[in-house]
Each structure stands twice: as C-alpha cells, then as structure tokens.
Amino acid sequence: MRTSYRKWSEYPYSGEQAPPEPYPAPAYFPMFFIFRQGNNEFLDPFRQRIHWQIKTPDSVEWGAELSFVEQTLSSLTPQKIQLAQYWGNAEATQNMLPMIFNLAEKYRIGSPQTARVLGYFHAAVNDAFVISWYFKYLWDVARPNQYGQNLVPILATPRFPSYPSAHATVAGCADSILKYFFPAEAAGIQETMEGCALSRLYGGVHFEVDNDEGLRLGRQIGEIVVNVLRTQNLNNG
Template sequence: MKKSNKHYKTPKWSKHNAGKTPPIEPQAGSWPLHFFKRNWSNQFTNLDGELVSFKIRNPKLIDFEKELIAVQNTQQNLTDEQREIAKYYGFGPPTKQWTPVIDRLIDTYNVSPVRAARILAATQAAINDALLITWQLKYVFDIARPDQLDPTLETVVPTPNFPAYPSGHATMSGCAEVVLSYFFPGERVRLREIAEQGAMSRLYGCIHFPIDNSEGLRLGRQIGDYIVKELKKAVDVTETLVDTPYKENKEAVLPPPPWEQAIPYPPPNSQPNMRNSFFFF
C-alpha cells in the first residue's frame, strides 16, 4: 500500500506544556556520543566522519488524530496482562529492564570476565547513543502526548515530561536487540520479542501513540546496525577479531515474565507522590 503524502498539522508538546514543570533534559541531544560524531552542521556521522542517514517518518505525514483514536481504543480494551506489561516497563528508566537481560545472557553463556565487560560496555554505550539521538529528535519534532490531546484519557503510568515522538523505550529496545543479537545470535528471536514488547508497553501505558513505538523500534535497529559495524572492526594486537559471537542457542531464560522488577522500583522506603512524579520515557 502506497503511503499518503498528505501533510497534517502536528500537535506541539511545548504548546501544551507551556508554563508547566520544566522539561526533562532538553539539551541531552547534544551530549557526547560513543559510536557516532556530529559534524559542523550538527549532522550525525560514523567514527570515520562519514554521514549517517537515519530513516524516520516525518511527523508532518502522520495523522495524529487517527493515532489518538488508536490509543483511546487500546485504553478501553486493556487486558490485565497488558496493564502489567505497561507497569513493568513503565517505572524506572528502560535500562532497568534491559540490564538484567544482559546479565542473564552473560551468565547463561559463561562469558569470560573481559568479554563480559566488553559486552556490557558496548551495549550500554549503544543505549546511551540511542537515547541521546532520540532526545535530539524528540525536542526537534516537539510532538504532544496522547493525554495532552485528550485530557480525559486515563493513563496506566504517569505521562513523562518531554515530547513523545519517537519513543525512547522503543528506540533503546530496538538498538539493544540488535547489539545483543550480534553477541548472542542464537538468542535473536527472544531478544526481538522483548524489544517489541517493551515498545508496545508504551501504548498499553497510554502515554505514546502507536507510531511513536513502531518508528522508535525502526530507528533503534538502524542505530544498532551502525554500531555493530563498528564493533566488527575491533581487532587485537595480532590483528585477530576481538569478538567471537556465541552462535549456540542455549535458550537463556530472559525476563520478563515474571512482571517483577529485578530491583524494586521505587525503592522500598520511598513513598512517591504519583501526581508529581515523572518516570522516564
């Protein structure tokens, strides 16, 4: 089916947020990256200085009124499991859910200490870059949240205090999926399931439009592909490739389920005021 080129008016997050609580980290899109650089015109390049082109749908081509209807329909038909998924991924930053996945893979495959350090460092550095690229796009696109367009919409988790498009959870999940699939190709199918579930959780939470999540996953996987190209270049002093991916599928038992945090959130002794609290992504 051919995509429509019709232009729509984009709902501005900054307009709806005017005069409210200061936005979260609006300058994060300019923070240092690990696997990318920025050129003189603030375009992304790889480490060799070659221009990197990320494909993401122009929000002016997105019908956000239609997207809002999808969120409203989702909210009205949520299952108990979908609510649990929304809460599992919704409280705490997305690294909270992916770090136990990385640790479980390292344990399952009996990874050596130095390789474990490399896998952790590479994946978390990739997550850093995915989120900072997302943050730049969020504040450039400046797209409102579902409950800003429909104040009667009841969200499952609190709405974060920054623009919606693309979803940080989805972008980060897509990137982590690709990078971890490079190190553990046998677990590729399960990692994809986790990434897609993490993205969908934002719709179940009613704080993101469907397009935020699908385009976020798409963007994250592109970022991950570029990062894997860089990782594959690494050699030791003998010019031997550093990485030896674990091709065997040991069917690691990766969370979730159960829908319980590896580390409770919020901390056991805290009693947050939900009305005034903001949770990432």
C-alpha cells in the same frame, strides 16, 4: 512554517494550566559512536554521513494515532497493564541488564567478554538516548494526554516530547547489539525489546508510531555499533 500536528511545548497536560517546561539538554550530551557536525549532520564511526531512517511527523496521521491510543486503553487486559508497569516503573535498561547477565551465564562467556558486552551496550544506549532527545525536541510532538481527550493512562506521562519514544529507541538499539553477541537468542531478544516498546502504548503515554519509529531508529543506531564490532573482528582475524 506551521506543522500538521500539535506541539508538545504549546499545550498543557491534562488537568494543568500551562504547557510543560522543556529540558532539551540530553540532546547535546557527548556520544561514543556518533559524531555531530556543526550543522547537526551526524557521522558514523567511519565518518560517513548518517541518513536517519525515521519518518518526519508531518507524514503521520495523528488523528488516527490518537484514536488507536483511545481504543487500546479501552481494552487493556491485566497482562498488558502488567507489561506497561514492568517497563514503566523502572529504567528500561534496569530491566535489560538481568537478561544480559543471564545470557552471559548461559553461554559461559567469562568476565572479560561480559564486560565487553556491557560496555558496548551502555555506550550504544547512551547514543540512542541522545539521538532520541534530538528528534524529540527537533519536532516537538505532543503527547496523547495533550489532546484534551478522556484518556486514562496507566502511567504518568513523561515531561518531554513524544516522538520518537526513548524506550523504543533504546529497545531497538539493544535488540541489534544483543542479537550480535547472542545470535542464538535472537527471537527471545526481539520479543523482549518489542514488548518494551509496546508497553508505552499500553501505558497510554505514547502513540503507536512513536514506538514503531523509535524501534526503527534504535535498530539503526545499534547497527552502526555492530558494524564497528564486525570491522574489529575482521581486522583481528
């Protein structure tokens, strides 16, 4: 069935002659909290089927999304460029780890608890990457620079499909996990993680919906993990 949007695997990047080569392998990496059934249904740790909270790309108005990217890139401020480069020139988690260590020090939670926070954070982020890659290659949505427009992105466009944004999915997941461990810091955590997602629009490598839906998907994954933590606390109480 023909989709209503442009396919990533069918169009070359700006200035290139051939479509990009796919690399779907991370979509099939092992996960820690999510279980994959043979028919690509997914179960949570309590073996309940997961109903993913993400729009299908056929329900998105991609023309409007492209126009918004163009408008955004035409009105970038130095602060927005700096945000794009901060999150785009390093691994997203590389920029999140100092926050975790700073919060651990602020609340003096000790080495064992810090290790626990890091363990759940990294395991959850692993699952967020796998699920984001699963949807990327399931739907195969083109990047902004594959529309032949005169876009001038701040960042180099990654060579895998656009929807959803992996940065945003990881940020949404981290948002849920870190708010659980540091509830008094919820506002600052949310601002940081939403800035991570938004930076991909400012960089010109993602549509706004990639980021919004990535955040939503990531928060759902994070909440799956938080439910495990809450259940453990109840059992230990």
